Amino acid sequence: MYPDNFRYTKEHEWLLTEGDTGTVGITDHAQQELGDIVYVDLPKVGAKIEAGKSLGTVESVKAVSDIYSPVSGEVTRINESLADAPEKLNSDPHGEAWLVKIRMSAPEEIQNLMSSADYQSYIGAEK
Amino acid sequence: MVDFGGWDMPVQYSGIIDEHNAVRNGVGIFDVSHMGEIEIRGPEAGRLTDFVTTNAVQKLKVGQAHYSGLLYEHGGFVDDILVHKVAGDHYFLCVNASNQDKDFEHIRAHNRFDAQVENAGARYAQLAVQGPKARATLQKLTPVDLAAIKYYWFTDGDVCGVPARIAHTGYTGEDGYEIYIPPTEAVRIWNEVMNAGAGFGIKPAGLGARNTLRLEAKMALYGHEIDAGISPLEADLGWIVKLDKGDFVGRDTLVKQKEAGVRRKLIGFEMRGRGIGRDGYEVFLDGAAAGWVTSGSPSPTLNKNIGLCYLPAEQSHPGKTIQVMIRSQPVDAVTVETPFYKRAK
Numbered sequence: 001m002y003p004d005n006f007r008y009t010k011e012h013e014w015l016l017t018e019g020d021t022g023t024v025g026i027t028d029h030a031q032q033e034l035g036d037i038v039y040v041d042l043p044k045v046g047a048k049i050e051a052g053k054s055l056g057t058v059e060s061v062k063a064v065s066d067i068y069s070p071v072s073g074e075v076t077r078i079n080e081s082l083a084d085a086p087e088k089l090n091s092d093p094h095g096e097a098w099l100v101k102i103r104m105s106a107p108e109e110i111q112n113l114m115s116s117a118d119y120q121s122y123i124g125a126e127k
Numbered sequence: 128m129v130d131f132g133g134w135d136m137p138v139q140y141s142g143i144i145d146e147h148n149a150v151r152n153g154v155g156i157f158d159v160s161h162m163g164e165i166e167i168r169g170p171e172a173g174r175l176t177d178f179v180t181t182n183a184v185q186k187l188k189v190g191q192a193h194y195s196g197l198l199y200e201h202g203g204f205v206d207d208i209l210v211h212k213v214a215g216d217h218y219f220l221c222v223n224a225s226n227q228d229k230d231f232e233h234i235r236a237h238n239r240f241d242a243q244v245e246n247a248g249a250r251y252a253q254l255a256v257q258g259p260k261a262r263a264t265l266q267k268l269t270p271v272d273l274a275a276i277k278y279y280w281f282t283d284g285d286v287c288g289v290p291a292r293i294a295h296t297g298y299t300g301e302d303g304y305e306i307y308i309p310p311t312e313a314v315r316i317w318n319e320v321m322n323a324g325a326g327f328g329i330k331p332a333g334l335g336a337r338n339t340l341r342l343e344a345k346m347a348l349y350g351h352e353i354d355a356g357i358s359p360l361e362a363d364l365g366w367i368v369k370l371d372k373g374d375f376v377g378r379d380t381l382v383k384q385k386e387a388g389v390r391r392k393l394i395g396f397e398m399r400g401r402g403i404g405r406d407g408y409e410v411f412l413d414g415a416a417a418g419w420v421t422s423g424s425p426s427p428t429l430n431k432n433i434g435l436c437y438l439p440a441e442q443s444h445p446g447k448t449i450q451v452m453i454r455s456q457p458v459d460a461v462t463v464e465t466p467f468y469k470r471a472k
Contacts, residue, residue: 035335036144038425039403041454057454059403061143061425062335064454 001028002120003094007070007113010122014094015070015113017104022071025098026058026089029123034060037089042078042100049073049102051109056099058089071109073102134161134224137333146336147427150299154258154324155332159305160313163227163248165220171240176218179237179376180210181359183369187212192279192294195367197222197230198377202358202384206230207349209296211281219292221253221305223349237376252313256320257303257340259470260327265304267323268316269293273304287316298337300344300468342422342433343468345395351406351421352393352435360384361437363393363465391418392443395465396451398432400458404451410436411450411457417442420451426467433467434460 006014012030016023031037039059049055054066055075078100082088088097104110114122136158140146149155167176177184182195189212197205206226211219222230231246238244256265262273271284271293281294292307308316321329338348347353353362360368360381368381398404404423409416423434438449445464450457 035139036142039401061339061427062138064403064405 002116004116006094006116007110008116008119008122009068009070009113011066011068012123013068013070015110016098017107017110020104020107021076022073022102022104022110023098024055024067024070024100024102026067026093027119028093030065031090031093034058034063034065035090036061037086040082040086040089040099042082043075045075045078047075049075051106051112058086067099069102070113071102071104072106073104075100076103077101136161137331138335139333140331143333143335143339144427146330146332147339149328149330150258150301150303150332150336150340151428152259153328153330154256154260154264154303155299155330155336156317156320156324157255157257157332157337158252158313158317159255159337160252160310161224162253163222163224163230163246164251164307165222165227165231165234166245166247167218167220167234167242168216168245169240169242170216172216172218172242173212175234175238175240175242175244176210176220177372177375178240179234180208181368181375181377181381182210183372184210184212184218185372189214190280190282192281192296193367196353196359196364196377197233198359198375198381199355200377200380202360202377202380203355204349204353204357204359204362205233205355207347207353207364209294211292211294213283221307224248226349250309251307252310253305253307254313254317254320255297255299255303255305256324257297257299257301257332258327259302260324260329261301261303264320264324264327264329265293265306268319278302287312287319289316298346299340300346300466301340301470338422339424339427342424342435343426343428343466345435345466348422358384358389361389361391361393389440391437392440393421393435394438394443394445394462395467396434396436396449396460396462398434398451398458398460399448400460402451402453402456402458403432404434404436404453404458404460409452410438411452412438412442412447417449423451428468435465438462
């Protein structure tokens, strides 16, 4: 359920790194907690993002939640398909519904994130 | 689970939209045992009930219920409630969980009649069975002829072999029943209702769906559309205020408000721009702050983003373009007629 090659935040985002690029999404646990997701607000390409700061919002029927960036850097791509199909965040949060790609300025920040095993014990998920 | 007035309650089971649609198209069951109950008894029970509420208690027949307001002298809401006339000397009030103790104290403080007031919440669990298939579901579990209970009437009878109060009421804008049962039997009756409704696709529904359903039907939620600072005339609830029925707590203020006109009034809106106007968001008219959103949500039935807001009374009519401030950005919306959803009879 929670891929081993991802890193995770306490705020329920995931990060997948390839070279100096990090792909960010929300976890399956997050989408379950949020329920039916109806809007996603993402930053613009080129935006400078700081680790731990809001990079956008996800909105479900019930509530609005900030998305916190796992790492610092510059946004190089956003997942534009989510504007018309935010429900993908419920159906495929670890895959098709990634949110943004960031060119990381401080890759050492990855050390602050949780492994899959740590994240699962953090949320009390059953393996 | 969330804390709701001290009760652990599920926001959702299978998902708000799924649960919402089950109630609109089939049947859903809500555990609303958190709701409070207050019983007023004695020869002057009717006089006390009438004196502390806005609607005309004298007009209620035995077995009939109505929606009403419990007001402060200054015209603001202590609570919004359902009043059931069980007998000439016995009234049964269903009140909001978080207001129960405050309501009880308020009623007692105004009890200058020969009436007994009991805070009876602990004696009742409540299940709401709601949706076009609610009657067919519940009928399997009771000898009472449900079709004979008119809307906003109730009867006492057995459900699953247990004495219950069966009310043809609800908070969803859909047909349905609210049953008051002994707490010790609540889990068993819940399970039996789930079995009885299985063929109709019954779903358990949580606070999330309860909110979207009541909002589409424009039913007020205490703490949102109404509170201690809002009068029923402002909340578009003039229909539960019977100024000609005789004296009641808050009447003097409402008479003055009616003569002078209220300053602000509740109105529905639909978002035009991208976004959801949620409760507490500011509303702008012609570039200036003019009011606030009381409730806002996607409407699963209408597939629009809807809400309710307060605007200056003279501006509070359908067809006005407004802006809702969503995370510091003004987003267009337009005021509309309510309710947003009305079931076909």
